Amino acid sequence: MHTIASNKLAQLFILLKKQGYAVIAPALRDAAIIYDEVETPSDLPVGWTDAQSPGSYRLKKREDDAYFGYAVGPHSWKKVVLPPRMKLWAARREEKGFTISDTTEAPRKLALIGVRACELYAMAIQDTVFIKGDYVDPFYKAQREKLFIVAVNCAQAAETCFCVSMKTGPKAETAYDLALTEVIENKRHYFVAEAGSRRGAAVLAALSTAIARPAEKTAARQVIRKTAASIKRTLDTDGLKTLLYENLAHPRWNDVAERCLTCGNCTMVCPTCFCTTVEEITDLTGDHSEHWRRWDSCFTMDFSFIHGEGSVRSSNKSRYRQWMTHKLASWHDQFGSSGCVGCGRCITWCPPGIDITEEVKAIRKNPA
């Protein structure tokens, strides 16, 4: 482990850019911290934090100059590997029939800075969907291979976070190139850095660092421990799959249906939700056609529409039930893990503030 002085963080950005990476990192926009392309560490939300609760997110000033002193915001990294809209292929009319050309774009080299532990898990979960199944999504795989991941161990959790009970955080444990822990002491501000790959080690070696002393390592561990201890929200996953499978007719689904707007926000902000639909875009001449994919949501009527029969899930209740049981139960059967990483986005960004952990508790309290 090494330490990087906070005023040397710029070197990391410069080095990554020199290696051809565009740097995507947290940035302030529209009263929130989102992920965007940045140039230098000064583009980060320095000295800002967030206060989150069900249905509410507010930026707040910190008393220090922390670079990463906030929890996850409305964006997730899935937008990088699974763009909200993407052209899959194009077709051109010919004298006889048509020709089809693969329009899968070449991925950019991207350095993601500030990836949290829960988000690393979310990426691993999407890898299972798009790379490890019977079929491979070519863009996802290619883009995934072009990522340099700088993880950040959380020094601050939101009130909506519940990674501890999901065993996905707050310490980065899976597949990163570099992991940073930000330490702010009385007079010192530094990062304890750990390489998680050969590429990461090479980058670390090229920066101005010092070997981390025991006290510094302890300080970093303390940061993570304190964060973990601050996370009060829990989701009890014990026997959860069976519980939900056996409670598909639970009255709680009616209750949540009254509160649910079926707006789809939870699915859009979720870092693992992967559902998409396709659209055919044609020009007026009718000679060109493009096959696009866009994010979709199980909360739309079209999602389960069958010709001649209508939507399978026409009620709010059935759509919320589909989302939650997929996320917490059937995901295990499909992909061998939970589909939830405890990031809390669906709780914060649900306008009525529906809380998935509360919904589980309500069913657990009074199961069928």
Next chain:
Amino acid sequence: MNQKTAKPTLAVFKFASCDGCQLTLLNCEDALLPLADEIEIAHFLEASSAVLPGPYDVTLVEGSITTPHDAQRIQEIRKQSKKLISIGACATAGGIQALRNFKNVDDFISVVYAQPGYIDTLATATAISEHVRVDFELRGCPIDQKQVIEVLTALLQGRRPDIPSHSLCVDCKQRGLVCVTVAQGTACLGPVTHAGCGVLCPACERGCYGCFGPMETPNTRALRTTWARRGMTDAEISQAFKGINANAPAFRKEHDAPKR
């Protein structure tokens, strides 16, 4: 199509409206010329005084029905149209002029007009679909350029237009925008509003005004609760539903809810 070689004909008719939707079509500069290559514009007074008689392959209807004469005229237009598409909030929900539906129209007439005797109007402003069969309703105040071109393109190619009826939120998040309700406490009709505008207002950090009317399954009651928890009064919330699409059934019902 009239003949195999002839281009399909397009007609545009106006009822009680501000012409904004027709202007949207006229403003489709990049698409207008290719459109003219594929379609014969047979009746579009805002664009050309040259008028061809019906029947028409595709008819776009802007505006709501507010007079006995218009109620007759739309029947005739329906008979002349193979496909009839109502465009905009007036044609699909009655428009802003449907605020009259909440009051007694005679009271307005006596206040607004010096000689009320000349006024021959209906008690309500209503959507085209309340008078004749409509093949497709394109929402918006005004309609969106891309969407109107998509509808015409789809018709030309014999496919269903790709006009999603989900909430504005889906499009908002796909654009990477931040929820103004959650991050700023701004009242936004997005969660109950039909997508299609391109998320104009939230992109400027404003709440959605519901210009595209109710989405497919609007849970307006849940939105009322959401706003009430943030300190809005019942009257303020009702007022928010009483906008451009006040007469859309889902919005009207929620507007009236506290009174019941």
Next chain:
Amino acid sequence: MPAPPRNPPAGATSPYLPYPAEIVEKRLESRGVYTFRLRFLDEVRHKNYDFRPGQFNMLYIFGVGEVAISIVSDPEIGETLDHTVRIVGNVTEALNRLDVGDVIGIRGPYGSAWPLEAAKGKDVIILTGGLGCAPVVSVINYITARRDDYGALKIFHGVKTPKDLLYRERIRAWQKDARTEVYLTVDHPDHAWQYSVGIVTNLFTQIQLDLSNSIVMMCGPGIMMHHAVRDLCSRGMRMDQLYVSLERNMKCALGFCGHCQMGPNFLCKEGPIFRYDRIRHWFETPAI
């Protein structure tokens, strides 16, 4: 049993790309139902294309989009690749406007297959209702072409009115086979109707079923299948002898788009054909 084939093989190329194929024959089966015989423009692809009865393809109509359609021809007659299509939605309506010589796109095959190996030597009971019976036609064709490998073949087909009856010609051909029995029923008969009236399950009482040595394959409206399962089980049939073909919205057929889920199952992967005991929990839950 080996896994059903996939074309193209995983990883060979973008799995999203359809391959052009020509319509070489278009046959009216019944009101609003056509069978399209297709041929890949690429001869090698056509020759190497392999599938199992019950699997489906994604058919692409230029400028309109894709739709999942089951394959009804015999996999061992390499020349033919038939799809029976009910004209009911956006893409199928566009397909219906095409004719012999027109080109569409194909990618596939996808999904699970009927248990034709497991059914060898046994009686096969086919149950179809409504208009959704195309997936079982592949089985009937397959068995009638290999008559000695199977026991009795009993086909039960129920529709609303005589006009909705599919495959009149084929039914006549099936009826000619001594070991094939065809039972037809309608909800609303006309004066010319010479078969049964009422729901399909009523017919079970009229005939002898060798339940211990039978496999049932069914496809049709949910309500019909629910009744049939209940009826057959009450007569002593085990759920693992029953197979159902199900339908869901499908956009990618690759397990990516999420639309075709039914509980933990992706219909494009684990389905569309399920052994009943494996799908029961989900099939019996409304709006799942």
